[in-house]
Amino acid sequence: MAIEPEDGLQKDEEVKKFFRPSLWHYTTxxxxxxxxxxxxxxxxxxxxxxxxxxxxxxxxxxxxxxxxRRGHKFFVTNERVVRQFKFFKKRFNQGTFDLVTDISVNQNILQRILKVGTIKVNTASGENIEFKGVKHPRSIKNSITEAKHDKHQRDPKTEKCENCEAENPDSSNYCSDCGEELGT
Ligand SMILES: [Zn+2]
Structure with a gap:
C-alpha cells in the first residue's frame, strides 16, 4: 500500500512527494x-x-x-501540503493550494552545508505548515510551487465559502478549510 495522509486521499488526489525530517536534523x-x-x-x-x-x-x-523522526510524515499532493506528527501527541496540519499564500525556506549556515532546511508554507486560513529539517528544501519548495501552479491551471475558477470565506475550486462540493457544504 502506498503511503498516504491519515485522512486519506480525495478523488483525483495523488501523493507527489512523501518525506520526513532528515537524519541530519537530529545530528546532536x-x-x-x-x-x-x-x-x-x-x-x-x-x-x-x-x-x-x-x-x-x-x-x-x-x-x-x-x-x-519517523513520527513525522510530510506530503505534497496535487491538491495540498500535509504535515502529520505522531509521537505520544498527535498533530495534523494541512493547506490546500488555493489557500497557500507563500512558501519560504529557512537555512542556517550549518544547514546550508548539510543541505537541509525548514520549509514554511503560509496559508490564508492562518494555518502555517512547517516541514522542519528536510533534505533538499529548495527542490521541495519548487515542487510545491509547481504543484500549486498546476492545480491553478487545472482549476482556475474559485468559489468562496459562505462560512469561512476560504476560496475553493469550483469543482469542490465541500470547503477544503472548514468542511462546509458549498452552494452549487
Ligand atoms: Zn469554509
Missing amino acids: QYSLALLLLPLTVLTWHFLDYTTALIVVLSIGLLSTTELY
Missing part, C-alpha cells in the same frame, strides 16, 4: 548517542553495570530519536 542526538559508546571501552571489565547502563542509554537515545 545521534552524535551524543554514538559518542557514549567509546566510553564503554573505559569501563569494560571492571565496571559491568556502568558499561551496561551506557549501552542501554545509547541505544535508548538512538531509538527514541529515530522513532521521533
Whole structure:
C-alpha cells in the first residue's frame, strides 16, 4: 500500500512527494548517542553495570530519536501540503493550494552545508505548515510551487465559502478549510 495522509486521499488526489525530517536534523542526538559508546571501552571489565547502563542509554537515545523522526510524515499532493506528527501527541496540519499564500525556506549556515532546511508554507486560513529539517528544501519548495501552479491551471475558477470565506475550486462540493457544504 502506498503511503498516504491519515485522512486519506480525495478523488483525483495523488501523493507527489512523501518525506520526513532528515537524519541530519537530529545530528546532536545521534552524535551524543554514538559518542557514549567509546566510553564503554573505559569501563569494560571492571565496571559491568556502568558499561551496561551506557549501552542501554545509547541505544535508548538512538531509538527514541529515530522513532521521533519517523513520527513525522510530510506530503505534497496535487491538491495540498500535509504535515502529520505522531509521537505520544498527535498533530495534523494541512493547506490546500488555493489557500497557500507563500512558501519560504529557512537555512542556517550549518544547514546550508548539510543541505537541509525548514520549509514554511503560509496559508490564508492562518494555518502555517512547517516541514522542519528536510533534505533538499529548495527542490521541495519548487515542487510545491509547481504543484500549486498546476492545480491553478487545472482549476482556475474559485468559489468562496459562505462560512469561512476560504476560496475553493469550483469543482469542490465541500470547503477544503472548514468542511462546509458549498452552494452549487
Ligand atoms: Zn469554509
